[in-house]
Each structure stands twice: as structure tokens, then as C-alpha cells.
Amino acid sequence: xxxxxxxxxxxxxxxxxxxxxxxxxxxxxxxxxxNFIRFTQWDKDAxxxxxxxxxxxxxxxxxxxFVKDVSVAFxxxxxxxxxxxxxxxxxxxxxxxxxxxxxxxxxxxxxxxxLRNSNLRDHRDILSLSSSPDFLYLSDMxxxxxxxxxxxxxxxxxxxxxxxxxxxxxxxxxxxxxxxLRLGIPVTSNP
Amino acid sequence: xTSPSQCPHKPSTVNxxxxxxxxxxxxxxxxxxxxxxxxxxxFLNLSIEELGQLDVTSATGVEEQWFRAPxxxxxxxxxxxxxxxxxxxxxxxxxxxGLDVAHATSNQWSIGARGIKGxxxxxxxxxxxxxxxxxxxxxxxRWNTQDLVLNDIKNIEVIRGPGATxxxxxxxxxxxxxxxxxxxxxxxxxxxxxGGNKQRANISARYGGxxxxxxxxxxxxxxxxxxxxxxxxxxxxxxDWDYYSSGxxxxxxxxxxxxxxxxxxxxxxxxxxxxxxxxxxxxxxGVNSIIGDNQSLNYFLHATLKKQVSDQNKWNASxxxxxxxxxxxxxxxxxxxxxxxxxxxRYATSxxxxxxxxxxxxxxxxxxxxxxYAEYIPDEELTYNFSSFLQSSTTFxxxxxxxxxxxxxxxxxxxxxxxxxxxxxxxxxxxxxTIWGAVSRAVRTPSRSSVDARSTAFFVxxxxxxxxxxxxxxxxxxxxxxxxxxxxxxxxxxxxxRSRLPGNLTLDLATYFNHYTDLVSISNTFDINNNLAGEVxxxxxxxxxxxxxxxxxxxxxxYAKTSMHGDLSDEVQASYPxxxxxxxxxxxxxxxxxxxxxxYYTGENRTFSADPYLRLDIGMTWRLNANTxxxxxxxxxxxxxxxxxIDVFQxxxxxxxxRSLYLQLNMTF
Numbered sequence: 001x002x003x004x005x006x007x008x009x010x011x012x013x014x015x016x017x018x019x020x021x022x023x024x025x026x027x028x029x030x031x032x033x034x035n036f037i038r039f040t041q042w043d044k045d046a047x048x049x050x051x052x053x054x055x056x057x058x059x060x061x062x063x064x065x066f067v068k069d070v071s072v073a074f075x076x077x078x079x080x081x082x083x084x085x086x087x088x089x090x091x092x093x094x095x096x097x098x099x100x101x102x103x104x105x106x107x108x109x110x111x112x113x114x115l116r117n118s119n120l121r122d123h124r125d126i127l128s129l130s131s132s133p134d135f136l137y138l139s140d141m142x143x144x145x146x147x148x149x150x151x152x153x154x155x156x157x158x159x160x161x162x163x164x165x166x167x168x169x170x171x172x173x174x175x176x177x178x179x180x181l182r183l184g185i186p187v188t189s190n191p
Numbered sequence: 192x193t194s195p196s197q198c199p200h201k202p203s204t205v206n207x208x209x210x211x212x213x214x215x216x217x218x219x220x221x222x223x224x225x226x227x228x229x230x231x232x233x234f235l236n237l238s239i240e241e242l243g244q245l246d247v248t249s250a251t252g253v254e255e256q257w258f259r260a261p262x263x264x265x266x267x268x269x270x271x272x273x274x275x276x277x278x279x280x281x282x283x284x285x286x287x288x289g290l291d292v293a294h295a296t297s298n299q300w301s302i303g304a305r306g307i308k309g310x311x312x313x314x315x316x317x318x319x320x321x322x323x324x325x326x327x328x329x330x331x332x333r334w335n336t337q338d339l340v341l342n343d344i345k346n347i348e349v350i351r352g353p354g355a356t357x358x359x360x361x362x363x364x365x366x367x368x369x370x371x372x373x374x375x376x377x378x379x380x381x382x383x384x385x386g387g388n389k390q391r392a393n394i395s396a397r398y399g400g401x402x403x404x405x406x407x408x409x410x411x412x413x414x415x416x417x418x419x420x421x422x423x424x425x426x427x428x429x430x431d432w433d434y435y436s437s438g439x440x441x442x443x444x445x446x447x448x449x450x451x452x453x454x455x456x457x458x459x460x461x462x463x464x465x466x467x468x469x470x471x472x473x474x475x476x477g478v479n480s481i482i483g484d485n486q487s488l489n490y491f492l493h494a495t496l497k498k499q500v501s502d503q504n505k506w507n508a509s510x511x512x513x514x515x516x517x518x519x520x521x522x523x524x525x526x527x528x529x530x531x532x533x534x535x536x537r538y539a540t541s542x543x544x545x546x547x548x549x550x551x552x553x554x555x556x557x558x559x560x561x562x563x564y565a566e567y568i569p570d571e572e573l574t575y576n577f578s579s580f581l582q583s584s585t586t587f588x589x590x591x592x593x594x595x596x597x598x599x600x601x602x603x604x605x606x607x608x609x610x611x612x613x614x615x616x617x618x619x620x621x622x623x624x625t626i627w628g629a630v631s632r633a634v635r636t637p638s639r640s641s642v643d644a645r646s647t648a649f650f651v652x653x654x655x656x657x658x659x660x661x662x663x664x665x666x667x668x669x670x671x672x673x674x675x676x677x678x679x680x681x682x683x684x685x686x687x688x689r690s691r692l693p694g695n696l697t698l699d700l701a702t703y704f705n706h707y708t709d710l711v712s713i714s715n716t717f718d719i720n721n722n723l724a725g726e727v728x729x730x731x732x733x734x735x736x737x738x739x740x741x742x743x744x745x746x747x748x749x750y751a752k753t754s755m756h757g758d759l760s761d762e763v764q765a766s767y768p769x770x771x772x773x774x775x776x777x778x779x780x781x782x783x784x785x786x787x788x789x790x791y792y793t794g795e796n797r798t799f800s801a802d803p804y805l806r807l808d809i810g811m812t813w814r815l816n817a818n819t820x821x822x823x824x825x826x827x828x829x830x831x832x833x834x835x836x837i838d839v840f841q842x843x844x845x846x847x848x849x850r851s852l853y854l855q856l857n858m859t860f
Contacts, residue, residue, distance in 0.1 A: 031234035035237075175782045178779055183269070
């Protein structure tokens with residue numbers, strides 16, 4: 001019986017180890033997001049204001065569980081002395097219906113949009129919001145940067161890294177530090 | 192007789208309660224731990240570069256290699272490579288606190304670590320993608336026969352201090368581990384061109400493409416023409432050189448987490464410099480120096496195979512073949528073929544216990560053609576080295592304490608059986624502090640040069656002793672290996688501390704005490720022997736400050752005090768500058784313009800009377816568009832020229848490093 005219990009404990013630990021690993025990967029992605037915000041400036045003519053009085057508005061599309069990961073990551077709910085407002089959008093729209101005005105407003109008011117566990121339709125909807133967006137658009141969905149997104153977080157072998165679509169960033173009303181552009185894996189949009 | 196309550200097959204109520212409690216703990220404990228972890232993100236204060244270094248590999252989840260490593264590690268990142276203006280691998284090593292890099296001639300560097308600097312890097316091991324560049328014939332790294340497209344480098348990890356348990360008998364004072372980007376990460380075109388007064392031309396081209404869904408390739412070529420150093424009077428010296436190299440890499444991600452890569456390439460360098468030694472007419476004593484032409488051809492093939500069986504179980508194997516032909520000075524010719532096999536297996540038996548073990552073999556055959564004044568006896572030789580290692584890593588107290596214990600076991604044809612054990616430990620009280628310590632033993636096994644070489648240092652006319660005029664008859668003073676040189680030995684004690692301080696400041700401190708015995712030396716009668724021993728103590732401190740997203744400042748200082756006794760002790764003591772200091776800054780003026788600067792101070796090299804020097808490099812980079820950048824660099828700006836190492840054996844006249852300017856254009860598409 002003791003053997004069974006020990007096996008059970010070992011199994012539980014191994015399952016937990018895998019779970020911890022994916023949790024830690026998500027924590028690294030949140031840390032990357034914090035760095036990207038740190039290295040981004042929003043243009044003065046952008047709808048989204050980049051001043052100390054404004055909170056950071058981060059919209060997570062497609063994964064409510066990740067909203068929780070982000071919310072607990074920042075001590076006191078603040079980053080760079082500014083409060084963080086998290087917007088949880090599990091889906092952008094119902095099947096066959098256009099994206100509603102309220103959702104559009106939420107998206108356009110965001111400093112950061114993070115697309116996760118979602119689909120190509122949501123991605124296209126976000127791209128179609130503006131040809132010169134005010135937000136930093138991140139995702140960890142494979143192929144997102146090549147499909148017109150700005151920064152794609154990815155796991156490459158044993159490390160979490162990111163791909164950068166410099167053209168998409170330059171089209172936006174934001175200025176991302178050349179450091180981010182240089183450290184990321186450059187990709188270009190599909191024609 | 193056993194009562195029912197004592198029957199092992201029928202647990203009592205109390206035992207059932209115990210089992211139930213254990214089951215609950217088994218289920219709940221991890222949840223409790225996770226719940227605790229959910230309230231903090233240990234990675235939030237890490238920089239992008241640090242996040243990119245995290246390995247999601249071990250059974251314990253994420254392993255932060257640099258900050259928690261129980262060794263003095265410094266990582267040169269692609270950003271450092273791009274923002275410091277150095278264009279060769281040895282020059283890039285100036286960034287590492289605790290390494291002494293001296294430009295001896297335009298095509299020769301002398302690089303040492305921790306108070307010991309011998310012949311051009313003979314106590315350091317350098318690897319590119321796991322392929323050892325240590326020359327078993329000459330016994331050091333030939334820095335001028337290694338070149339890469341610098342944009343291809345993923346990182347350069349430099350371990351100061353012994354790394355022998357994992358890397359073997361050449362990793363005495365440090366390991367330089369260069370990792371290049373995979374073909375998958377270097378898709379499309381990359382072009383780079385440099386023109387300047389010292390870097391006369393430096394042109395690189397690389398193209399990466401895809402063969403199928405899982406297979407990527409890249410090919411590259413590079414040509415560099417380096418101008419000469421200066422004589423004391425400001426005239427050009429005779430040591431300019433060219434290097435041409437090309438290569439390829441194929442990466443495949445096969446099913447079942449199996450990946451393999453095949454690398455290949457060749458390089459050819461043609462260097463002026465190198466001195467032939469001949470009797471000087473009408474003198475009693477001396478040499479007549481003749482500048483020679485050195486040529487080097489090398490090519491290699493290197494295959495790696497990696498398999499991730501599970502998160503806890505992974506292995507990798509590699510095989511490589513390298514050839515080099517060296518034509519040194521006027522007529523000494525050395526041919527060498529080296530075969531390497533290596534296998535490493537990493538297996539975690541639990542969340543807290545990790546084993547790494549491996550085995551490797553190196554066989555090298557050479558053929559030497561003797562010159563008038565230098566030869567190897569015998570002229571052909573097969574050298575070999577077989578080794579295995581085992582290392583155990585155990586963590587305690589919820590990963591706060593880690594102990595790594597291991598040893599390398601090695602057999603070679605010169606010194607026989609060698610053991611190189613080490614014990615390392617870290618204490619990480621929280622995510623912002625790490626204290627580490629290590630005790631390790633390393634050996635440098637003899638090279639063929641220290642066992643079989645004979646060379647003429649200078650000539651003496653016997654009439655000098657009689658007081659008469661030069662007779663025209665000369666006796667050579669020959670430095671001769673006597674064939675029974677032993678391994679050099681080191682026992683090293685290290686203690687280090689890392690901290691993330693408030694205000695975006697990172698501190699890295701390492702101290703050491705090294706005790707060397709049986710160092711190879713040359714006696715008064717010109718025999719090569721092991722009559723040198725001594726101690727080195729010192730420390731290195733490095734601070735990185737990021738006061739704003741657009742500014743990064745790094746400052747480092749190192750001190751090394753060498754105390755030797757035995758043959759050549761004064762020379763060895765004096766050859767390593769005691770003090771080094773550097774200050775670097777990376778500034779983004781705006782999104783498209785950056786300004787980078789670096790100041791390096793190196794103390795006096797007393798052996799060759801090279802004064803302390805201060806070197807200032809400043810560079811500006813404009814990003815013309817998403818794919819193109821233009822850089823202007825000035826190096827050694829504080830003086831017209833300065834000596835870094837005066838090597839009387841390489842050049843008849845002292846060489847000095849000149850101020851240099853260059854323009855660089857980079858394009859990707």
C-alpha cells in the first residue's frame with residue numbers, strides 16, 4: 001500500500017511539475033509584456049494617452065485564465081507607478097455577427113492587446129481596427145507576426161523568445177525601442 | 192503470532208488515516224505551492240536579454256542559467272556584439288570582466304584570465320557550437336584562424352575559472368562557449384560591409400532558406416582585410432592580413448523531439464609577420480630578423496544530434512572533423528587532422544535531483560615538415576584523449592540551495608590518467624540574490640609542442656667567450672622539449688555573489704584563490720620542464736545599470752595578484768596586468784539613432800614594458816529603415832597609437848595599436 005501511495009505522490013508531483021512549467025512559461029510571457037511596455041512610447045496624437053496620470057489598459061483576447069496570471073503578476077496592481085486595468089474579452093464577436101461597437105471601443109482604448117488561444121478571425125478583426133493602430137499588439141499564437149501582428153512570443157527549443165514584425169510596428173502610432181526590434185527574431189508579413 | 196491490528200496487510204484505522212493524510216498532502220501540497228507562486232512573478236524584474244536566457248528545460252521547470260549559476264559567468268549578447276563595434280572574436284572578449292586581451296600584432300592576440308597569460312590563450316578553452324578550437328599540436332587557440340559572421344552569433348558565454356569537470360583538460364582558467372544562431376533563426380538575406388583605415392574591408396553575406404517544413408539551411412561567406420599595426424615611429428608595420436571564410440548550416444526538427452544540425456566551413460588566412468631566426472653576420476650574439484609570411488587553411492564538418500525524450504530526459508551527441516594546414520614563417524609546415532566524438536545525457540530523477548553524464552573522444556594526427564630552426568621529433572604523431580564525466584545536481588529547501596558535485600575522468604597519451612573533480616553550491620535566498628562557491632581541480636595536459644618540439648631561440652659565436660672578433664661560426668641556443676613534461680595543475684577556490692539591487696542595478700561579484708603547480712616553463716639551460724608554481728588571488732566586479740529604457744550602463748573592474756616561484760617566475764608574474772577596468776553605455780537617442788561608447792583601462796604589462804593604456808571607442812548607428820542601418824565607429828580615440836603587448840618573439844620591432852575609424856552598412860531582407 002505504501003508503494004501505491006508513493007507512486008501516487010510521485011505521479012502527482014510529475015503532473016504538477018509539468019503544470020508548473022507551463023505556468024512559468026506564462027509568467028515569462030507576462031514579464032516579456034512588461035518589458036515591451038517599458039520600451040514603448042505612444043505618439044502624442046494617439047488616442048491612447050501615455051502619461052503618468054493614465055492607467056495601463058491591457059486587453060486580453062481569448063483567454064480569461066491568462067487575465068488572472070497577469071493580474072497577480074504586478075505587485076499592487078501597478079507597473080511603473082501606474083495602475084493596470086485589465087480588460088477580459090473571451091471572444092470578440094458572436095458567430096457571423098460583426099464586432100460590436102462596445103468591443104471595438106474597448107480594443108481601441110487599449111495600450112496593449114494580447115491575443116491568446118484565439119483564432120485567425122479575431123486576429124483579422126484586430127488588424128482591421130486601424131491601419132495605424134494606437135496599441136501594441138502581442139500574441140503567442142504561432143505565425144501571428146508573419147500574419148501582420150507586431151510581436152509574437154514563442155517557445156524556441158528550450159527558451160521563450162519573440163518574433164518582431166518591424167513593418168507592423170512602424171505603421172502604428174507607437175515607438176518601440178530599437179532594442180526590442182534588435183533582440184527579436186525579425187519576420188516580415190506575408191504578402 | 193501477529194495480532195490482527197499488527198497485520199501488515201490490514202492497516203489499522205490510524206494507518207488508514209496516515210495514508211489518507213499523505214494522499215491529501217500529495218494532492219494538496221503542489222496546489223498550495225502553486226497558490227503561493229501565483230502571487231508573484233519571479234521574472235518580472237528581468238530584462239529582455241535575461242528572459243531570453245531562461246531555459247525551460249529542467250524537471251524543476253525554468254532554470255535561470257546566468258543569475259543562479261555557481262560560476263563566474265558572463266554572457267555577451269547579440270546586442271553587445273552590435274553595440275560595441277568589435278569585429279573579431281578576440282576583440283569581443285574585451286567586454287568580459289576579468290579577461291586580459293592584448294593585441295600583440297595586427298594578426299595576433301594574447302588572451303588570458305585570472306592572472307595567468309601564456310602563449311596566446313593556452314589556458315583557455317574555446318568552443319563554437321560545442322566544437323573545440325584548442326590546437327593539440329601547438330597547445331593554444333590560434334585566434335587569427337577563427338572568424339564568423341558576427342550577426343550569426345546567438346551568444347558568447349564566458350566562464351572564468353576552471354570548467355574542467357564538464358569541458359576537460361584545457362578549461363583551466365576559463366571556457367569561451369560561442370553559440371551560433373540556427374538556420375531557422377537566420378532566414379532571408381543579411382549583408383554587411385565595412386570600410387575603414389584599420390578594418391580596410393570586411394564584407395559578409397548570408398542567406399537562409401527552407402528546404403521543407405522542418406528543415407532550414409543557411410550559407411555564408413566573409414572576407415576581411417585588416418590593416419597593419421604601427422611601429423613606434425608611426426610607420427606601418429608588416430603584419431597586415433586577409434581572412435576568407437565560408438560555411439553552411441542545416442537544421443532539421445525531426446518527429447519525436449529529435450533535432451539535428453550539420454555545420455561545415457573553411458577558412459584561409461594570409462598574414463604578414465612572424466620572424467625567422469638566422470645568425471646575424473659579423474656579430475657575436477644575436478639574431479637576424481626576417482619578416483615571414485604565415486598562411487593557414489582550415490576546414491571542418493560538425494554534426495549534432497539532440498533528443499528530448501521528456502522534460503526530464505534528454506541527450507545530445509556530436510561528431511566533428513577538423514583539418515588545418517599551417518605554414519609558419521619561412522618553411523615550417525604543420526598539417527593536422529582532428530576527430531572528435533561527444534555524448535551528453537541529462538536525466539532528472541525527480542524535481543530536485545538532476546544527473547548529467549557524458550563521454551568524449553578526441554584523436555588528432557599530425558604531419559610536420561621541419562624548418563632549419565624548428566622541428567618536431569618525431570615528425571608524425573597520433574595523439575588521443577578519452578574522457579567521461581558524471582555530475583549530480585541536487586536542490587534543497589524549495590530550490591533555494593543547490594549543490595553540484597562531479598568529476599571528469601580523462602586518459603591521454605602524454606600524462607595518462609587525470610581526475611578533475613569539482614563541488615559547487617549556490618544559495619538563492621530570494622529571486623534577487625545568489626551566493627555561490629566552488630572548489631575545483633583542473634589540469635592542462637601537455638601539448639605536442641611542449642613534449643616534442645625543438646626551436647632555435649638565438650645564436651652565439653663562441654669567440655665571444657675568448658674575447659676575439661666574430662669568427663663566423665655560430666652555436667644555436669635551442670629550446671628543447673625533453674619528452675617527459677607533466678600536466679599543469681590547478682586547485683581553485685571561488686566565492687561569488689549576484690544581486691538585483693533597487694534602481695534597475697545588477698551586481699555580479701566573483702573572488703578566487705588559485706594554486707598552480709607543475710606549470711610548464713623553460714630552464715636556464717633551455718629545457719622545457721615543470722619547474723614553475725605559484726598562487727593567484729583576485730576578484731572581478733561588474734555592475735549593470737538601466738536607469739531608463741533607452742540607456743544601459745555597465746562598469747567592471749578586476750584585480751589579479753600573481754605570485755610565482757621557479758623558472759621564469761618573474762616573467763610570468765609580470766606578464767599579467769593587475770588592474771582592468773571598463774565602462775560601457777548604450778544610449779537610444781530616438782527610435783532610429785543610437786550612440787554607444789566604451790572605455791577600457793588595462794594596467795601595466797611589466798614583462799614587455801607595455802605601459803597602462805586607456806582605450807575609448809565611440810559609435811553612432813542610424814536605422815535608415817526597418818532593414819538597413821548605418822554605423823560610424825571610432826576606436827582607440829584617445830591616442831594616435833599605443834602598445835598593448837610587445838612580443839619580441841613575434842616581431843623584431845614593437846607593434847602599437849593605431850586609432851581607427853570605420854563605416855558599416857548592414858542590410859537584412
